[in-house]
Amino acid sequence: MEIALAIAVVVLALSFDFTNGFHDAANAIATSVSTRALTPKIALGMAAVLNFVGALLGTTVANTIAKDIVRLDDLTAAEGTNHHALVIVVAALIGAITWNMITWWFGLPSSSTHALIGGLVGAGIAGAASVQWGNVTDKVVIPMFLSPLIGFGGAYLIMCAVLWLLRKAAPSKTNRRFRLAQTASAAALALGHGLQDAQKTMGVIFMAAYTVGWADATKDIPIWIKLSAAAAISLGTAAGGGRIMRTLGRKIIEVDPPRGFVAESVSAVVLYVMAMGLHAPVSTTHTVTTAIMGVGATKRLSAVRWGVAKSIVVAWILTLPAAALVGWVMYEFLHFVLGL
Template identity: 60%
Template sequence: MDTFSLVLTIIVALGFTYTNGFHDSANAIATSVSTRALTPRAALAMAAVMNLLGAFAGSGVAKTVSKGIIETPQGDHGMWILFSALVGAITWNLVTWYFGLPSSSSHALFGGMVGAALAGGIGVIWSGVVEKVVIPMFISPIVGLVGGYLVMTAILWLFRNSNPHRTQRGFRIAQTVSAAAMALGHGLQDAAKTMGIVVLALTIADVQDGTEIPLWVKFACAITLSLGTYAGGWRIMRTLGRRIIELQPPQGFAAESTAASIMYAASYGFSAPISTTHVITSAIMGVGATKRLKAVRWGVAKNIVAGWFITMPAAALVAAAMYGVVHLAFE
């Protein structure tokens, strides 16, 4: 086994984690920044710390990613497949970040894995893709939309007779908690996905057997995700925080609480790798719909949802093309 391909793949995996961090930092903090509950830098620092803690909070998602999406490839051939998958995911992250589109880093990764596996002649576990990726991709936004609507409706009813200024101030404070919970869930979900990829690389290289995550892998993925988060993703933050609806503190709290609850349930209850982008975006839409349906800018929402559907095939195509390049160059 060529050590070079293993080291390069791990470096690229950490590069994916970094892009995941700055691409998805908006998920955790866009609502709290847009409602002025937190300053941008304070929000990013908080998110980075909570991402770090979330990375150590559970490993069920990592084991799902490392085993269950594609057949475990072997040798240098398998390592280059994994390398190509990561390049496909990173490329799509950068494209969607440039256009300010809150797409899913998770589904870019899964799309890259499928595309590279097909190009490299490795079996795709389609039942695992459907069960662990496709079904949660459809269910989690629906739950986020409905959950956001119900939570916001409950808040409106509970505080219907309260002083508006005092309520706004109270929810602005509460948002620091809900944003932290969101960032913790992001670390729990997204750091674990890269941990699973690194474990898969170590398995391919015959460095380890099984799905246990070495401590150094946890630290490396957690710190890299946190650094990426602190770098910030301002383009996507504007889309989530202002372009879907104009958020107020109670709405921001409702959206963040809903999304965080869904991520915890998916991580601990089902070990399902879901998209933090999908759940927070759909929760914001649900919250906005409590004002009136026209309060949500459905044109912007439509473009975001369209991006969700093209993420996996787009990343798969880039990964397949990348595999063709490395196959000619190294195999």
């Protein structure tokens, strides 16, 4: 039973990673495609490769997911079995995947990160696991609000500086140069996406692996976990994300090359700092979307389509509790079916 549940965790986690890839692929490339700096095919290919590379750059976020959100070792020690702990992880993953698919269907760029964490918290509560509320607040909730604010404010201020520096430059030449620069900024953002989002799947698989003895919780994450998570998100990215790409690239605001470059660059910096400096699993989606709003607001506030932005914010607010609810329901269902 334990081995079957552990295999189910790995399969579901990699499935979640794949949906994360095609759900969030648009984050790294939407502005580059909408400004015609890159074609969709080239942009998706580049993002897929750099998602893979970024996933292998560190494990700080993975360790946060594996050890700092829900403690499963307490359950295992108390009950002398791993069944209960593994069912919690399975239920959490189903909750996260379900919310990802719902928001993908409606074209809403919600957070796969918070869907996964919400699923873990909901299933953990249902399973009477020890939820680390202090870490959830410090490493999830606070960064959840902080990273979009930094994305919006940083993009707005830097875009204002760029506009001032280029106030006498010819628009056609400026746009041409920034289209070239967007290749680098989109690449940096895709790398940051892999660094953040693939590690979350690594963390979940690591939880299952050390629970059944396939890995040592006191040591680094095994290479097979790193490579499988990197490959899954890369393949998902290659599958594309056209629905959400249209929302980010055109429905919020029509983005020109300078604004696209600034939005991508600011987003990439936020992702790197949060992952490497604070070990916080922040949302690529939240950061990119607010950065696009920030550069758009430099035209005029009315240039941002705030109605679309409002729908996106509602999806953000709903993600944690909605994924938690699905995780809780799935735990109760599996608990009943398996007779635990």
